[in-house]
Amino acid sequence: MIFIFALWCSIKSPDGVRAYDTPNDAGKSINIEWKLAADDSLLVGYEVFRATNNDTFQYVGNVVSGNRSFKDTKVEDGLAYRYKIRSKTTNEYSDFSLPSAQVVSAPQWYHKGKTITLIGLLLFSSLILGAIVYARKGKHLFIRRIAGLDELDEAVGRATEMGKPLLYVPGLSGMTDIATIASVNILSQVARKTAEYSTPIIVPNRDPIVMTVTQEVVKEAYLEKGRPEGYNADNVFFLTDSQFAYAAGVCGIMMRDKPATNLFIGMFYAESLLLAETGNMTGAIQIAGTDAVTQLPFFITACDYTIMGEELYAASAYISKEPLLLGSIKGQDYSKLIVLFFILVGSIFGLMGNRVIISLFNI
Amino acid sequence: MWNKILGLDRRWIFLLTAVCIILPFILPMGLPMQVSPPVQNLYDKIDAIPPNGPALVLDFNCDASTLPELGPMAIAILQQCFKKNIKVILMGLSMPGVGIAQAMLEEVKVKFPDKQNGIDYVLMPYVVGFGIVVLRMGEDIHKTFETDYYGTPLDSLPMMQGIHNYDQIALVVCLTGSVTPWIAFANTRYGQEIGLGVTAVMAPEAYPYLQTNQVVGMIGGLKGAAEYETLLNKNLGFEGRKTACIGMDSQSIVHIVMILFIILGNIAYFATKKRVSNT
Amino acid sequence: MRRAVPLRICLIMGIVMIIQFFIPHRYSQDFYTKVLDWNIIIGIFALVLGIQSLFHSEWTKVRRRRSGWGFSVVTIVAVIVVAAIGIWGGIGEGSVFIKIYRNLTMSMQATMFALLGFYMASAAFRAFRARTKEATVLLIAAIIVMFGRVPVGDLVWHKLPDFVEWILMYPSMAVQRGILLGVALGSAATSLKILLGIERGWLGGSK
Numbered sequence: 001m002i003f004i005f006a007l008w009c010s011i012k013s014p015d016g017v018r019a020y021d022t023p024n025d026a027g028k029s030i031n032i033e034w035k036l037a038a039d040d041s042l043l044v045g046y047e048v049f050r051a052t053n054n055d056t057f058q059y060v061g062n063v064v065s066g067n068r069s070f071k072d073t074k075v076e077d078g079l080a081y082r083y084k085i086r087s088k089t090t091n092e093y094s095d096f097s098l099p100s101a102q103v104v105s106a107p108q109w110y111h112k113g114k115t116i117t118l119i120g121l122l123l124f125s126s127l128i129l130g131a132i133v134y135a136r137k138g139k140h141l142f143i144r145r146i147a148g149l150d151e152l153d154e155a156v157g158r159a160t161e162m163g164k165p166l167l168y169v170p171g172l173s174g175m176t177d178i179a180t181i182a183s184v185n186i187l188s189q190v191a192r193k194t195a196e197y198s199t200p201i202i203v204p205n206r207d208p209i210v211m212t213v214t215q216e217v218v219k220e221a222y223l224e225k226g227r228p229e230g231y232n233a234d235n236v237f238f239l240t241d242s243q244f245a246y247a248a249g250v251c252g253i254m255m256r257d258k259p260a261t262n263l264f265i266g267m268f269y270a271e272s273l274l275l276a277e278t279g280n281m282t283g284a285i286q287i288a289g290t291d292a293v294t295q296l297p298f299f300i301t302a303c304d305y306t307i308m309g310e311e312l313y314a315a316s317a318y319i320s321k322e323p324l325l326l327g328s329i330k331g332q333d334y335s336k337l338i339v340l341f342f343i344l345v346g347s348i349f350g351l352m353g354n355r356v357i358i359s360l361f362n363i
Numbered sequence: 364m365w366n367k368i369l370g371l372d373r374r375w376i377f378l379l380t381a382v383c384i385i386l387p388f389i390l391p392m393g394l395p396m397q398v399s400p401p402v403q404n405l406y407d408k409i410d411a412i413p414p415n416g417p418a419l420v421l422d423f424n425c426d427a428s429t430l431p432e433l434g435p436m437a438i439a440i441l442q443q444c445f446k447k448n449i450k451v452i453l454m455g456l457s458m459p460g461v462g463i464a465q466a467m468l469e470e471v472k473v474k475f476p477d478k479q480n481g482i483d484y485v486l487m488p489y490v491v492g493f494g495i496v497v498l499r500m501g502e503d504i505h506k507t508f509e510t511d512y513y514g515t516p517l518d519s520l521p522m523m524q525g526i527h528n529y530d531q532i533a534l535v536v537c538l539t540g541s542v543t544p545w546i547a548f549a550n551t552r553y554g555q556e557i558g559l560g561v562t563a564v565m566a567p568e569a570y571p572y573l574q575t576n577q578v579v580g581m582i583g584g585l586k587g588a589a590e591y592e593t594l595l596n597k598n599l600g601f602e603g604r605k606t607a608c609i610g611m612d613s614q615s616i617v618h619i620v621m622i623l624f625i626i627l628g629n630i631a632y633f634a635t636k637k638r639v640s641n642t
Numbered sequence: 643m644r645r646a647v648p649l650r651i652c653l654i655m656g657i658v659m660i661i662q663f664f665i666p667h668r669y670s671q672d673f674y675t676k677v678l679d680w681n682i683i684i685g686i687f688a689l690v691l692g693i694q695s696l697f698h699s700e701w702t703k704v705r706r707r708r709s710g711w712g713f714s715v716v717t718i719v720a721v722i723v724v725a726a727i728g729i730w731g732g733i734g735e736g737s738v739f740i741k742i743y744r745n746l747t748m749s750m751q752a753t754m755f756a757l758l759g760f761y762m763a764s765a766a767f768r769a770f771r772a773r774t775k776e777a778t779v780l781l782i783a784a785i786i787v788m789f790g791r792v793p794v795g796d797l798v799w800h801k802l803p804d805f806v807e808w809i810l811m812y813p814s815m816a817v818q819r820g821i822l823l824g825v826a827l828g829s830a831a832t833s834l835k836i837l838l839g840i841e842r843g844w845l846g847g848s849k
Contacts, residue, residue, distance in 0.1 A: 026668035044416065063530045064417040070530055073502050107667045114664050121660070124827075128834055176681075178829035181836065185843030208692030209685060213844060220845075237699040238692035242747075244428045244754035256710040269541055270428075270564050270758065277761040280768075281373070291825040293818050294568050301769040309821040310828035316843050324840045332831040339823060373764040380763045394793035397803050427748030428755035462743065465735070495678060563791075564758075570815055586791055615792040617759065622785055624767040629781070632771050 011094040012037055014046060014085045019100040024114075027077045027107030033069045034085050034097065040065050042089060048072065049084045049096070057084050057096075075105050116361060123338070128331030135327025143326060148287050148305035149318050152186075155261040155285050156193040164260035165200040165235075166190070169250060169275065170214055171266020171290070172243060174207045178313070179291050183266035184210075184217055185316035186289070190263065191221030195230055202253060203236040206246045211238045247271035251278040258282050264299065265289040265307070276302035289315065365638075368631040376624065383620050387612035394615055396593040396608065401573055405558045405580025406594045408534055409440065414448035417533035418526055421453050422545070423460035423467075429540035429562050430463060435588040435607035436560040437464075437538055439595055441471040445478055446599050450522055452504075452532075454487035456496060456544070461489045461512065481520035486512040494544035501529050501553040529555040534579070540565060550577050560587070585610045649839040656837035696721070783809065 016035035032048055043065040049057040050072060063070050065087075075081055080102040087094045135141055159166040168190060170183045187203070194201040203218060205211035215236045222231035239249040251274060254262065262279040264272070265288065272288075272295040279286045280302050288299035289307030299306045307315060310332075317325030346357035398406075412419060421440060425433050444451045453468060455461035465486060472478060480486070487508045490496050499507040504527060505517045517523045525531060529549060537543045538560040549555040556579050559569050563584025572578040582591055588607035595601045659677070662670050700714040728739045772778040789795040790806030835841035 024666045026666055026671045028668075044413075061527060061530070062525055064413070064533065067530065071528070073528070109665055109667050111664050111666045118664060124830060125834060128831055132840065174685075178832050181844055182832055185841060188843035205692075208688035208690075208695075211692055211695060212688060216845075217843065234699045234702045238695040240696075241689075241692075242751065243426070244751045248750075248754055252710065252713065270562065270755065273758055273761050273765060274754065277765050280765075291821075291829070293821050293825075294565060296821075298765070301765045310824035313825075313828035313832045316841060325835065328831050328835050328840065332827050335827050335831075336824065339827070371767070373768075376764045376767055377760045380760050384759070395796065396793055397796045397800070399803060399807055426751060428751035430748065431752055431756065459743075462740065466744070491682060492678075495675070567810060567814060567818065570810055571819065574811065574815070584791075589793075611793060615794045617763070618788045618792045619794060621763050621766050622788055624763065625770045625781070625785065628767050628770065629772055632773075 011039055011043070011087055011089055011092060013095040014087055014097045017083060017085050017097045017100045019081065019083045019103040021103060021105050022071060024108055024111040027105055028073060028075055030072045030075050030081060030083075030103055030105050031069060032072060032083045032085070032100065036066075036068050037087050037094075040087075043087050044090055046070070046085050046087050047093075049086070050075075051082050051084075051099070052079055057082075057099075062088075077105050077107065080104050124331075124335045127334045127338075128328050131329075131331030131334065132324050132327040135323040135330070138323070141323070141326045141330055143314070143318060143329060146307065146311050146314065146318055148289060148307040148311070149315055151285075151287060151305050152190060152263075152319065153193065155263070155287055156190065156197060156199060158285055159194075159260035160197040160199045162260040165202050165257055166194055166261045167250075167253065167257075167259035167263065167279075167284075168201055168203045169262070169264045169266070170203065170205065170210055171264075171268055172206045172246065172271070173267035175209050175213060177267050179267040180207075180210060182312045182315060183289070184213055186263075186265050186312075186319070187214060188217045188221055189316065189319045191218045192225055195222040195225035195227050198227070198230055200232065200235060202257065202259065204239045204246070204250055204253060205237065206239060206241055206243075208238050208241075211236070243269065243271060244274075247274045250275055254278050254282050254284070259284055262286045263288075264303070265312070268292050268295045268299075270295075273298040273302060279303075365631040365634040368627060369635060379620060380617055383616040384613045387616065388609060391609050392612040392615075393608070394612055396589055396611070398590045398594055399583075399587070401581040401583065402587050402590040402594070403580075405536070405582060406443070406591060406598075408556070408558060408579050409443055409449065409536075410447065410598075412447070412449045412533045415450065417531050418450040418452050418522070419444055420532055420535040421451055421464070422456055422535065422537045422539075423454070423464040424456040424537055424539040424541070424543055425463065426457060426459040426540075427463065431610070432562045432585050432588065433538045433540065433560055434463075434467065435585070435605075435610070436582045436591060437467040438471055438606075439588065439591045440536060440560070441467060442474065442601060443595060443599065445471065445475040445483070446601075448483075449533075450526075451484040452487060452526070453484060454508075455489055456493055456537075458489050461487070465512065480513070481511070481515065482522055485517070485520055485522055488512045494548055497544045497548040498552070501549060501555070503527055529553045534558055536560060546572055546577050585614060645842070645845055648845060649842070653837055653839065656833070693721070783813075 014034045014037050017032065018034070019030055019032045022029040022031045034046070037043065045062050045064040046067070047062045048060050048070045050060045051057040060072055060074060061070060082099045082102055084096045084099045086096045156166060168187055170187060171180050173180050175181065191201060201218060203214050205214055215233065218236050219231050222228055240246050255278065262284045264275055264286070268290050269292065276286060276288060276299055286303040287305045287307070288303040289312045290296065290299065291309050291312055296306065296308055314329050317329050342357065349355070349357045409419065421437065423437065441451065453464040455464050468484065468486060478484060488510065490508060492499070496507060505523065508517055510516050511520060532555060534556050535545055535549060536558040537545045540562040543559065545557045550557050557577065558580045559578050560582040561569055561584070563586065566581070566583035569578060569581055569583070573581055582588055585607050589605070589611040592605045592607050596605065662674055697718065700717050703711045703714040724739070724742060727742065731738050733739045770781050770784065772781050787806050787809060789798065790802040795802040795806070832841065836844065
């Protein structure tokens with residue numbers, strides 16, 4: 001009898017069907033898993049059917065062969081559902097699997113998978129705050145020399161001596177990018193110096209929101225130095241949001257106005273070399289600063305000084321020498337030590353075939 | 364003389380570079396191409412998608428400036444999909460990307476006149492949101508786009524009947540010259556397999572993802588595109604003008620000229636340095 | 643007071659967004675979507691300010707006949723004409739707007755990107771000097787990668803492309819990861835400083 005049944009049904013129905021509420025989600029979602037059929041390679045895929053309480057099972061979706069899970073996102077929270085699966089080839093279907101146990105979908109208030117991130121966040125914040133408190137007590141904090149930042153004064157001075165403007169490019173990204181925020185912080189310091197020396201500063205922007213911030217920052221710097229009349233709103237302007245049109249516009253400014261100093265600080269993409277090389281042609285002193293790893297080689301090649309990666313974030317602390325800001329850099333260093341410790345220990349454990357440390361960081 | 368070389372007007376370098384770029388377009392050299400593992404992996408991954416099975420998403424997260432590098436990649440991938448009867452969803456996470464996708468599609472369709480909109484491929488319209496679009500596609504593609512580029516409701520397109528989220532997508536290939544949200548959102552959150560086509564300048568940034576298998580394969584720059592064209596030619600018998608391969612001839616010559624310039628510059632540097640120290 | 647209000651908004655919103663990150667509940671996700679929508683809305687209004695700024699600065703150049711003022715005329719005319727064509731002629735397939743985009747914008751952008759090749763050649767000639775031991779290592783690595791990334795490298799030595807792949811996969815990646823680690827921690831520290839109001843440069847000053 002069994003033999004005759006097997007002959008009649010040439011593809012087997014999937015088994016081991018398990019349905020469960022999707023973990024760490026906003027609700028309205030149930031995951032269904034099953035064991036791959038032995039003849040999976042012959043299949044086109046699997047079809048998923050669902051039923052509430054005593055209703056009949058209805059088709060909800062399909063997945064291609066090789067997959068053993070399906071996410072049903074068309075469910076209501078609080079209702080009980082059961083699932084059945086059947087496999088299909090190009091011209092036939094298997095029998096249905098046994099139905100899964102009842103499952104109810106619900107939203108979660110805490111993402112358990114992010115616990116390691118939460119621990120990291122608390123530890124990192126504590127270290128930074130601890131270092132800031134330490135700095136507030138007036139303890140001396142050493143910070144290594146950063147050549148590119150040391151030269152900022154020199155660069156502004158050169159523009160003043162030559163009676164030419166200083167060009168400040170705050171990168172091509174928006175305010176949501178930390179590199180842009182760091183750039184704006186540096187602009188604040190640079191604008192104070194240009195206000196002090198009465199040197200014109202030109203700030204072309206690619207993002208209108210960044211433009212409103214840079215306008216405010218430069219204006220405040222001139223006010224702070226008691227020279228509000230020195231601020232020229234026309235010099236801090238929006239150019240275009242198109243990447244290469246912006247690059248062309250900035251290159252045009254460099255060729256026409258011949259600024260004595262060019263500062264490229266923020267996030268840059270493929271246009272970095274176009275900007276830096278054009279500046280080099282005009283003979284300007286150039287300082288670049290970015291955390292875009294792929295653009296660093298271009299800036300190093302074509303600029304006089306380059307502020308690399310995290311140096312960009314340390315810049316405002318380095319220039320202002322404010323103890324609170326310097327303290328945060330110390331905290332950052334301690335955090336880096338902890339990360340390096342885990343990388344080292346994780347690598348050693350991993351090489352010995354033990355993945356305990358590595359699995360801790362599976363997010 | 365060495366001082367003259369050191370102070371060489373850069374316009375001479377520009378001129379020589381221009382000549383080296385243009386020449387192979389007139390006289391193609393057809394240099395042999397060795398296929399690198401990331402390109403081979405992407406090709407194999409697409410090749411393994413069953414005909415008329417799950418779809419491939421081809422995202423144009425780029426603008427016109429990167430088209431010389433990314434265009435040949437797009438054409439090669441589309442040709443492979445159409446030849447193998449793989450269903451394709453074309454889209455653009457960036458606004459200019461959708462227009463570029465349409466232009467590429469028109470170009471490839473000349474060779475495949477039987478391919479029909481809504482049955483063999485679907486072109487999606489631009490939707491604001493970038494990373495949010497990727498996340499929403501994981502929940503429901505029909506709710507993310509609602510209609511195709513031409514305004515037809517997705518529910519009425521035969522190809523989209525069985526495609527609702529990443530469960531029915533075999534592979535997403537993102538063509539980009541900058542950042543891509545696919546890895547962080549579609550791969551990490553939904554386990555979707557991702558392939559990349561990137562400009563040469565951005566390729567080093569993508570290597571970490573290849574090492575961690577977050578990206579299954581990658582076409583890097585014009586070289587990668589030329590390798591892909593070579594694979595298509597070898598395995599699927601595509602003939603005709605191979606844009607990327609011709610471009611690689613130019614690139615080969617320019618690289619050699621640049622290396623010669625660097626060596627010459629260094630000889631001049633050491634010669635003048637020696638003279639200064641002697642005096 | 644002028645600084646206190648934005649600083650408090652920044653602190654509250656920062657803490658709320660950090661908490662939101664750990665809550666997958668739909669209320670939290672809806673809130674996140676709303677914040678993103680606001681971001682887009684603010685961006686659109688800021689674009690109006692941007693266009694106004696563009697017109698103002700370019701018109702000033704024309705009025706004062708500053709060097710290159712002709713380019714400013716081209717900019718102003720182009721913005722007005724293309725916007726008018728888009729508004730009245732539509733931006734759909736086959737429209738004049740799309741034709742302008744395909745035949746002018748695309749070509750000009752591709753030209754700018756193509757200039758990179760020329761600039762790379764001149765920058766490499768000028769800057770790649772074996773001045774120190776480190777610079778010599780960099781120079782040799784650069785030449786090997788340049789050779790290995792083109793078919794000629796394969797003709798010189800068939801294992802060169804594999805060697806280049808190894809350079810990119812391991813030594814280059816190790817350096818990149820080192821820099822990225824610092825960047826990630828630096829950006830987190832900067833965010834924290836901004837939330838706590840220690841870093842105030844973005845508000846225009848430190849006081």
